[in-house]
Amino acid sequence: AQKITQTQPGMFVQEKEAVTLDCTYDTSDPSYGLFWYKQPSSGEMIFLIYQGSYDQQNATEGRYSLNFQKARKSANLVISASQLGDSAMYFCAMRPFSGYSTLTFGKGTMLLVSP
């Protein structure tokens, strides 16, 4: 079974600063994918970034990057130059590649960006 742990229930950051949202995972599968989703107050789930366990480089998508440390089983999301619109709930999720697989989510981190 897979487990995702997000230890930060809430985070505060000032506009234009960078922020790191923590995610650790546990799985016995040798290959897997890691995902981050954003959920603004309107409620929809927005995909942000993906990292494969065999990818040599950390994934980046615009202002989002994933700090992947395989040995430590961590997949932290880094948001650079925070914007007010980044205020939202952020979920880390993973999916193993073996057999049929489903996404397992962490409990989320609420990020508040202040002016």
Place this chain on the structure above:
Amino acid sequence: NAGVTQTPKFQVLKTGQSMTLQCAQDMNHNSMYWYRQDPGMGLRLIYYSASEGTTDKGEVPNGYNVSRLNKREFSLRLESAAPSQTSVYFCASSDLGGLTTEAFFGQGTRLTVV
């Protein structure tokens, strides 16, 4: 370009009533999922369907049933609603063959059982 469409968006039920949440996707995805979201709990998988004609239980299946009507549609049924089923329900779909691709989510259904 609709993606994943869920109906209804809001619903209030009395304890013991039944209802079906509808979900349809237009991305030709093989796999579909139902999650529930509760405060402080993240998203938990209720049921999923790897492909048309198959369904399997997820983490929290009790009190629910599902039907994969065809490749596009995957419904979730509450036979006898309980207050513990008050939650936000999300339907999602993904391309089973593309393991690197993300799951796409519907807008969610906010269900209250009184």
